[in-house]
Amino acid sequence: MGILNNKFNPNFITTNVDKIIGLSRSHSIWPLTFGLSCCAIEMMSAGASKYDLDRFGVLFRASPRQADLLIVAGTVNRKIAPTVRQVYEQMPEPKWVIAMGVCATSGGVYDSYAVVQGVDEIVPVDVYISGCPPRPEALLDGIFELKKIIETTKVLVK
Amino acid sequence: MSTRDIIRKYLFTELLQGMAFTFKNIFVPKVTTLYPYESVQMPRRARGIHYMREKEEGLTACTACNTCVKACPANCIALTKTKCPTGKGSIAEEYTIDLAKCIFCGYCSDVCPYDAIHLGHSLHLATQGSRESMKADLPFLTGNYYTYLDEEENDAYGVNYGLVRKFSDKSQVRLQED
Amino acid sequence: MFLVLVQIITMILTVVMAVAYMTWMERKIIGAIQNRYGVKHTGPFGLLQPFADVLKLITKESFSPDQVNKPLFKVAPLIVFVPAILSFSVIPFSYGLWVSDISVSLLFVLAMGSLGTYGIVFAGWSSNSKYPMISSLRSTAQMISYEVPLFLSLIGVIILTGSLSLKEIVEYQNEHMWLVFPQILGFLLFAVSAVAETNRAPFDLAEAETELVGGFFTEYPSMGFALFFLAEYASMFLMSAVAVTVFLGGWSGPFINHFDGSAKVVIGLMYFVIKVYVLMFIFVWLRATFPRLRYDQLMSFAWLYLIPLGLFNIILTAVLAYIF
Secondary structure (H helix, E strand, C coil): CHHHCCCECCCHHHHHHHHHHHHHHHCCCCEECCECCCHHHHHHHHHCCCCCCHHHCCCCECCHHHCCEEEEECCCECCCHHHHHHHHHHCCCCCEEEEECHHHHHCCCCCCCCECCCHHHCCCCCEEECCCCCCHHHHHHHHHHHHHHHHCCCCCEC | CCHHHHHHHHHCHHHHHHHHHHHHHHHCCCCCCCCCCCCCCCCCCCCCCEEECEEECCEECCCCCCHHHHHCCCCCEEEEEEECCCCCCEEEEEEEEECCCCCCCCHHHHHCCCCCEEECCCCCCEECCCHHHHEECHHHHHHHHHHHHCCCCECCCCCEHHHHHHHHHHHHHHCCCC | CHHHHHHHHHHHHHHHHHHHHHHHHHHHHHHHHCCCCCCCCCCHHHCCHHHHHHHHHHCCCCCCCCCCCHHHHHHHHHHHHHHHHHHHHHCCCECCECCCCCCCHHHHHHHHHHHHHHHHHHHHHHCCCHHHHHHHHHHHHHHHHHHHHHHHHHHHHHHHHCCCCHHHHHHHHHHCCCCCCCCHHHHHHHHHHHHHHCCCCCCCHHHCCCCCCCHHHCCCCHHHHHHHHHHHHHHHHHHHHHHHHHCCCCCCCCCHHHCCCHHHHHHHHHHHHHHHHHHHHHHHHHHHHCCCCCHHHHHHHHHHHHHHHHHHHHHHHHHHHHHC
8 A cells, every 4th residue: 555554553443444455355356367378268267157257356357557466377488478577567566466277387297498487487476276277166266265365465554 | 122121121130139139148047156155066087186095004005116207298296115014015105296287187097007096086276385385295195095985975977986996996906916 | 505515415426326336237237148146245246346346446556657648647537537427417317306407408418428538538648558549549539420420319309399408308208208209210329329429338449358458548557447437337327317318208207297295306216217227227238248349330330320310310300390
C-alpha cells in the first residue's frame, strides 16, 4: 500500500483491516493469460464450464497492467524469456506467480540449451504445480494454496 | 426471391433462433463439478503420483537394478543400492523421484522387472515450498502403496482402485528369486 | 437547497450501487447460459463479489507509465464516467421522482452521451502505444457513426409527442399507449444503436481481447480501469433507462392510474425498475450469444442500413401523423 506498508504495530484495528484486505484480495484474483504451450490447454479447461474458475472470482484479463497473477503455463524458451520478465515487470504490486507444469517448474523433460530450466530463474515464483500437464483439479489446488498465501500476507502490520 | 428468403433477410430469423437457443440453455442443469467439495473419479489406469510395492513389512520390492533410471526420459530418478538384510541380492536404500521433472509417462513402471514402482491415480500436485521439497522419497512412495492397498472404492468404470493387491500377488508368484 | 443535495446524493449512490451489482448479474447470467455457476463462493450466491473487486482495486499500486501524456491520461476516465452519471439527473424514475426537469432533457441526455467519445480519444491517444491508439480510433469512429441512427430513431417519438422533455413524454404515454407500438421500427433502431454506442458485444471491437490486447484501456492501472469499466456499465444503464422512458412507458403501466400519492410513486418505481432490468438482461443475452462484428461490417451496417431505415422511419411517421 505504498508508504503505509508494514508500518504499524499489531492491534485490534490493524489486524482486522489486514484480514479484510487479505480476504478481498484472495476472492478477486485476476490472472494474466500467459499460456505458452500444452499447459495452456489445461488452463483453458480449468476456466471452462466443468471446472469453473469464475466461481472463485477469478477473471482472466488480457492486459498485464490490470492483472495480479501471472500463471506461467508451458515451456519457457530462451527466446520468450525476456518477454516473461518484461510482462512481470509491467504488472502492478502486489503480484504473484504460479509456475504451472513441470516445464515451468524445472525445465521438465527438456534438458537442453534452448530451454530455461525453471521459470524461477527469471521471476520469483510463489506456487509450483507439478504434472505434465497438471489436471485442472491440480491447478485449482495451486490456486487454493495461493489464496492461503494471500490471506496471511501482512499488509499494514509490521 | 421467395417470401421465405425475404423474411429471413430482413427479419433476421437466424439471429432470433440463436438467441432462443441461448435462452433455453439457462434452464439446462449445470455441468460444473464443484471441485473442493466434490471431485471427478479418475480411471483406474490414470497416471498420477507413484507408489512403491513392499514385499513384506519394511522390505521394499525394489532391487536397485537401475532399469527405471535408464528408461526415464526426464532423468528424474535417483537411487542408492545396498545389500538386502534378509536373504541374498540387493535392495534399494534410497529411492527419490523428482516430481518437478517427472512427466508421468509411466516408462519406469513399464520396464521394472520386479513390478516394484507403479503409478497411482492421485493428482494433488501443488506446493508452495521450494523446488527441492517436490521430491518423492521412499517412505512417501511406500505410504502411497499402503493407501492403495486399503482402497475399497471403484473408479468411474466400476474397476476397483485397490486392484494393486491382486497385482502384487500375481507378481509374487511369477518371480521365484531375486 | 438541502433537499436537492439529498436527492443528488441518493441518485448517485443508487446508480453506483446498481452499476456495481450489474457486474455480478452479468457474470451470473453468462455463467447460466454457459451451463456453469457464475461467482458462487464469495458470500451467499456470490453477492459480495463487487465489494471484493473494489477493495482489491483500491489496494493495488496505482502508477502511470513513463511514456504517457500525464494530464490527458489522468483526466480521460473522468470524462467518460461523469457524463454517464450526470445524465441520470433528468430521467423520471417515477411519478414526481426526478432530480431536475428541464424542457430539453432528451437533448441533454444525448449530448452527454456524445461527450463520452472524447474520453476514449484522450485515453487512446495519451497512452502513446500502438494497441490503445488503434483501438481508440476504431471506437471513436464507431461511436460517432452510431449516434446518427440513435438520434434519428428518436425523432419519430418527438413528432408524435411534440416535446423534448422526458417527463412530458412519459405523461403522454400514460394517457395514450406506450410508444413502442406505433414506433416499433424506431425502437429496434434505438436498441441496436444503443448496443453499439456503449461498445458492448457484438459491437465491442474496441475492447476485444483477441484482437487488441486490452483495447484503449490497456495502459491503465487499477483505479483508472475501474472507472472505465463502471462507465461502460453506467452508460449501458443509461441507454436502457432512456429506452424505457421514451418507448416503453417509463413508470406507467397497467392499473397505475387507479392509485394516488405515495402508492403511485412506489408502483411506478417498481414498473420502471422491472423494465430496465429486462433490457439489461437483453444486453447481457446479446453478449453471450453473438460473435463480434468485423470493423468494416460494423461501419457499413451503420451507414448503409441503419441510417436509411432511420430516415424512412421519420418520413413514415410524419406522413401518418399528418393523415391521422
